Amino acid sequence: MRQLVLQVLTEQKTAISLPELEQKFEKADKATLYRTLKTFEEHQLIHSIEDGSGSLRYALCEDFCTCEPEHLHVHFSCNKCGKTYCMKDLPVPQPDLPNGFEFSSANFVVKGICSNCKK
Amino acid sequence: MRQLVLQVLTEQKTAISLPELEQKFEKADKATLYRTLKTFEEHQLIHSIEDGSGSLRYALCEDFCTCEPEHLHVHFSCNKCGKTYCMKDLPVPQPDLPNGFEFSSANFVVKGICSNCKK
DNA sequence: AAAACTTTTGCAACCGAGTTGCAAACTTAC
DNA sequence: GTAAGTTTGCAACTCGGTTGCAAAAGTTTT
Ligand SMILES: [Mn+2]
Ligand SMILES: [Mn+2]
Ligand SMILES: [Zn+2]
Ligand SMILES: [Zn+2]
Numbered sequence: 001m002r003q004l005v006l007q008v009l010t011e012q013k014t015a016i017s018l019p020e021l022e023q024k025f026e027k028a029d030k031a032t033l034y035r036t037l038k039t040f041e042e043h044q045l046i047h048s049i050e051d052g053s054g055s056l057r058y059a060l061c062e063d064f065c066t067c068e069p070e071h072l073h074v075h076f077s078c079n080k081c082g083k084t085y086c087m088k089d090l091p092v093p094q095p096d097l098p099n100g101f102e103f104s105s106a107n108f109v110v111k112g113i114c115s116n117c118k119k
Numbered sequence: 120m121r122q123l124v125l126q127v128l129t130e131q132k133t134a135i136s137l138p139e140l141e142q143k144f145e146k147a148d149k150a151t152l153y154r155t156l157k158t159f160e161e162h163q164l165i166h167s168i169e170d171g172s173g174s175l176r177y178a179l180c181e182d183f184c185t186c187e188p189e190h191l192h193v194h195f196s197c198n199k200c201g202k203t204y205c206m207k208d209l210p211v212p213q214p215d216l217p218n219g220f221e222f223s224s225a226n227f228v229v230k231g232i233c234s235n236c237k238k
Numbered sequence: 239a240a241a242a243c244t245t246t247t248g249c250a251a252c253c254g255a256g257t258t259g260c261a262a263a264c265t266t267a268c
Numbered sequence: 269g270t271a272a273g274t275t276t277g278c279a280a281c282t283c284g285g286t287t288g289c290a291a292a293a294g295t296t297t298t
Contacts, residue, residue, distance in 0.1 A: 001275075002275090017255090019254080028276090030256085030257095030277095031257080031276080031277070031278080031279095032275080032276055032277070034257075035257095035276090050169060050228075052226055054254080054255070054284095054285085055256085056255085074214050076220060079223065087216070087217075089217075090214045090215070090216075093212050093214075095193050095212075095229065096209070097209075097229065097231075098206070098234065099234065100233070100234025100235075101195060101229075101231060101232070101233055101234050101237075102231040102237060104198065104231035104232070105230045105231070106228065106229045106230060107226070108225070108226075108227045109169075109225065109227075110222055110224075111224045111225060112216075112220060112221040113221040114219070114220055115218065115219025115220050116219075118219050119219075120246075120247075137284070137285075147247090147248090148247065148249075149248095149284090150249080150285095150287080151246080151247055153284095153285070154286095173256085173283080173284070174283085174284055174285085175284085
């Protein structure tokens, strides 16, 4: 199962959600897929994105990724097609927090129209 | 009802979710509160924040706020107390999107430990 | 004041994403 | 082979959000 899920993940150009993953199979259990994603995430094979769509989306991490703050990138969520893109070249800026606030992670999602839907 | 909800909202130092709002009343219906928040949001009295906690949070907009991209600010979600702060002084940076991608809005949530939980 | 109309509210039901316990199926180690 | 550990499928459940609908409350018109 994990191999199949990994397969699907590598084929994706945009981040995928659990319900979407479910549909890709038609024969696998939600719980299994759910646990698979959790396992992958724990082992930093994938990262999750809260794009505000109501469901978490997941995408493969890059080889060198340690999921640490400085490796975080911006995500783009298209209002039209609903797809969520990894903007791997756009690092998440680290804003100057007020005194006493400690940065540990961040979720930066830009919304708009993707290049595919634009035309 | 709306007046009461507005009252609660003005008293909040951090953003509040629908379930939290529900608890503040003990006698009002979820649906009513839900619709109240929606109405407020439509009229740009409040803005919503996807902090990844599983529930949307809401906070009053500032007077001059038009909820447009340039007025967006960063939010901070504390991993310990779960509170979500409006960082009104930290504008959301507008990253250089690749060709064809059109910016329309953004959700930038920084996670970590808040100054209150830090000590 | 009563009637007619509009808006707000409460209730109940529903949906969808996520999550969990548990037993069956499968894999690996002896 | 059996025993031990791991993965899977099923069912049940939680929780946030959402909706239809009819009752209640508020407004306007006569
Ligand atoms: Mn990504
Ligand atoms: Mn805010
Ligand atoms: Zn698109
Ligand atoms: Zn805190």
